[in-house]
Amino acid sequence: MKIPFTKMHGLGNNYIYIDLFHTDLPEERLSELAVKMSNQNTGIGSDGMILIHPAEKAEVGMRIFNKDGSEGMNCGNGLRCTAKYAYETGIVNTKEFSIQTKANVVHAIVKVNEDKEVEEVTIDMGEPILQREQIPMLGETGTTVINEPFQVADEILHVTAVSMGNPHVVTMVDAIDEAPLTRLGSMMEKDERFPEGVNAEFIEVVSDEELHFRVWERGSGITEACGTGACAAVVAATLNNKVTKGKKVIVHLAGGDLVIEWKEDEHIWMTGGAETIASGIFYA
Numbered sequence: 001m002k003i004p005f006t007k008m009h010g011l012g013n014n015y016i017y018i019d020l021f022h023t024d025l026p027e028e029r030l031s032e033l034a035v036k037m038s039n040q041n042t043g044i045g046s047d048g049m050i051l052i053h054p055a056e057k058a059e060v061g062m063r064i065f066n067k068d069g070s071e072g073m074n075c076g077n078g079l080r081c082t083a084k085y086a087y088e089t090g091i092v093n094t095k096e097f098s099i100q101t102k103a104n105v106v107h108a109i110v111k112v113n114e115d116k117e118v119e120e121v122t123i124d125m126g127e128p129i130l131q132r133e134q135i136p137m138l139g140e141t142g143t144t145v146i147n148e149p150f151q152v153a154d155e156i157l158h159v160t161a162v163s164m165g166n167p168h169v170v171t172m173v174d175a176i177d178e179a180p181l182t183r184l185g186s187m188m189e190k191d192e193r194f195p196e197g198v199n200a201e202f203i204e205v206v207s208d209e210e211l212h213f214r215v216w217e218r219g220s221g222i223t224e225a226c227g228t229g230a231c232a233a234v235v236a237a238t239l240n241n242k243v244t245k246g247k248k249v250i251v252h253l254a255g256g257d258l259v260i261e262w263k264e265d266e267h268i269w270m271t272g273g274a275e276t277i278a279s280g281i282f283y284a
């Protein structure tokens, strides 16, 4: 089977994009294909696979598969790259359009240069979900998880849990370089208190408009960036009174910066870059 692909990244968070407006893929092979394409030695090498497809409720649809073949519900960096791809290939012909994920329908705005290339994308990511059972996280129904003690191995962290359509657990640390990503990331991802697994983020708050961020992603491990994670981080910092709602926050990720704003109407806006790396044929 020959599959046309484009490899793109958002701040180093890189996926293989397949355009299902112009190609067909069998549903039963999607998970296996994500694993194969993501392999750095025998595939293309990536954090996973993203499908750009016709959708019922929006102009464009997006599905994300992690490196291990599991399907995620949402992907912030993937949304910006999908918006760039959709505009530059003519799937859409307006600078504002909607994208449907498994989690929700979001609104994308592309900033285009004189060569008609998308330079930057802003997405209205919708509202964060804070109810424990909707994260989902085990514990008392109807409660939120803000600065809650959480023992992993022999360490007691204080975590805040946020869903951006996909689950995130955010821990504040004093120094980002000392974040226990390698030591605790995998254990947190698979902790039984998160029945669907979780993306684990560590943040160092610099000021009420700036924070450092590192992530261990569910299904992919350490990545350079996570867009939904950056949104969750700003929500967590706000809920812990470190950041003011309605103010733009610069999030410094390993692969670059995102600007995130949790507005008074509860919607979270994310602005950042999206880049095309290469395109070609994958022999499956």
Ligand SMILES: N[C@@H](CCC[C@H](N)C(=O)O)C(=O)O
Residues within 6 Å of the ligand: 013, 064, 066, 071, 072, 073, 074, 075, 076, 077, 078, 166, 167, 199, 217, 218, 219, 220, 223, 225, 226, 227, 228, 229
């Ligand atoms: N990198 C993404 C999130 C991808 C999905 C995530 N690993 C999950 O399983 O929830 C982003 O930029 O948001």
